[in-house]
Every structure is written in C-alpha cells, then in structure tokens.
Amino acid sequence: MKCAPIIVSITLLSSATFATAATGIFGGYLTIAGTKYKSNGSYGGPEPTFNGLNLGTQSAGGTLNLTQFETLAFADSGHSTFDFAFAYRIRLNSLPTSTNPADYAFVSANNGGTPHGVSIGGNNEKAEWTGAVNLLSGLSNGAYAIDVVHKAGAWEGGSNFERLANVNNTQPGSTSWSSVSPFSATFTVVPETTTSLLAALGTLILLRRRR
Secondary structure (H helix, E strand, O other), X not given: OOOHHHHHHHHHXXXXXXXXXXXXXXXXXXXXXXXXXXXXXXXXXXXXXXXXXXXXXXXXXXXXXXXXXXXXXXXXXXXXEEEEEEEEEEEEOOOOOOOOHHHOEEEEOOEOOEOOOEEOOOOEEEEEEEEEEEOOOOOOXXXXXXXXXXXXXXXXXXXXXXXXXXXXXXXXXOOOHHHOOOEEEEEEEEOHXXXXXXXXXXXXXXXXXXX
16 A cells, blocks of 8 residues: 555554544545545545545546545554444535435445454554445436545443544544534536537637647
C-alpha cells in the first residue's frame, strides 16, 4: 500500500492520544474511480481528502466505481476490535445527511473472508474491503452526494461497542448513530446525450479557433 510507511509511523502516536479509550479508529480510506482518498484530512498519508470533495460531472448510465475501503483501528489494554464495515449512502444533494443506519448500504471487510482486521504492528489493525460498486447505478440527472462512515465493533470493559468514524468523531471511542455526521463528497449526473453534445461542441469550437 503506497501510504503504509506513513500510516505505520503514526500508529503509536495515534494510539497514545487516547488515554481514556482502549479501542478506537485512527484512519479511514476509500478508493473511487481508481483514486484513493483519505476520508478526512486529519488522517495520515499523501492521499487527497474525500470529505468536502467535488467528484465532478458524471454521465448518466456511466460508471463511478467504489472499489476499496480500509479502516485503521487500535485496541489497547487487552481489548479488541472486530467486524469492520463501511457504510455509504447516495442522496440528492438537496437532501440532508442521515443518522439512521437503515438509510445506508454496508459492505464488510473481506480480509481472508472475515470482517476482522489484520495486524499492522503494536495493538493496531487494518481492515479492508475490495470489490466494485457502481455509485451511478440507477441515477438520473441531478446533483448528488455520497456519504460514508467507517465502522468497527469493539470489545472493551466487558461490553461491545460501535466505533463510527465520521465528521463528528474521526477517531472515536463509543459513538451513537444519532450523532453521526458522515464524510461527504458531491457529484453531478448529466444525461449521456448532453455529455456527447458538449464534447462535440468543444471540438467544433477548437476547429473554429484553428481557422
């Protein structure tokens, strides 16, 4: 992974930051259309930041594939993290974000066929999902947003908790869905015929300029 040296170098510092929490998330990443992003600018690595990004104009019926996500978590003092997942939602940009998990689609980490993470040194784990989800599927023209939340289960103090990395809590201890403000990016879908027309018009303008 291209950012692994940087991520590993901040691992101990990130874990040490949480004197009051024995488990939590300290990194979140996703890949869309071949570009890897860090979900929030506070996470380590050279990747561009996803939250607040404009993914540009997309053609209806086209492809904008989500192909990867990863979540980095720590588990200190004999506790553990497990059942990593990634939640995403496509909505009209005019609609508000949601705190209801039923509004989101979930994909689970598939490290060796399990949702558990793999060790990256110390008491830290990385969980990763790879696949292909076309974010444009079924969308007509309009302005849209994609909302994402990184999720990990954790065992701590004899109880199980959810750890939800989102704008309100990028490095969470226990998090309630009622307080979730997802990482979000926007994009616009235009009719395929409009895309072709714009391309043809651009070519015509270039030809006239050359004359």
